[in-house]
Amino acid sequence: MKIEIERTYLLKYFPKDLNNYPFKDYLDIYFPTSAFHPIIRVRKRGNDCEITKKYAIKAGDASQQYEFTIPLTVEEFNELENSIKGKRSHKHRYFYQWQGLPAEIDIYQDNLKGLNIVDFEFNDPLTKDKFEMPDFCLIEVTQEKNLAGGMIVGKNIQQIQPILDKYGYKPFVSS
Numbered sequence: 001m002k003i004e005i006e007r008t009y010l011l012k013y014f015p016k017d018l019n020n021y022p023f024k025d026y027l028d029i030y031f032p033t034s035a036f037h038p039i040i041r042v043r044k045r046g047n048d049c050e051i052t053k054k055y056a057i058k059a060g061d062a063s064q065q066y067e068f069t070i071p072l073t074v075e076e077f078n079e080l081e082n083s084i085k086g087k088r089s090h091k092h093r094y095f096y097q098w099q100g101l102p103a104e105i106d107i108y109q110d111n112l113k114g115l116n117i118v119d120f121e122f123n124d125p126l127t128k129d130k131f132e133m134p135d136f137c138l139i140e141v142t143q144e145k146n147l148a149g150g151m152i153v154g155k156n157i158q159q160i161q162p163i164l165d166k167y168g169y170k171p172f173v174s175s
Helices: 074-083 125-130 157-166
Strands: 002-011 023-031 040-045 048-058 061-072 087-098 101-108 116-122 137-140
Touching: 002 125, 023 074, 040 074, 048 074, 061 074, 061 125, 116 125
Parallel strands: none
Antiparallel strands: 002 061, 002 116, 002 137, 023 040, 023 087, 040 048, 048 061, 087 101, 101 116
């Protein structure tokens, strides 16, 4: 188990040097489908696979979460992928650096194309609290439950557009 400390933002635009950073293709499958907000997922990123359960340490604060992860082989993932009735999402995740902090920029594909989100990860709550939003971010959505991974998975951009409209976000794709 680890504790993940992060803040989440909708992107205003892609950082100019984003293509200088590595990215991986991600496939997430969230389950159970009967859950209003599924918190268990199987993930494949490149050839790395895992199953994860992630939930807030304190109710109402999504910035600090317990994360339990078990590595899987590709064979294990493939069997789970074919047997789990779960909601799927596909994205490209860029491993960006901003002022010495790791940032994960998620560029959603397929049904969520146009949705672009960044998570900044921190070692401690004080650094998280002092963090100032970069210019390439539109607005912080850390506490927006309706934009959490388990909530948007299985939906399309039109279905989440009313939530995005609340923040003045207009979907965009890379050129």
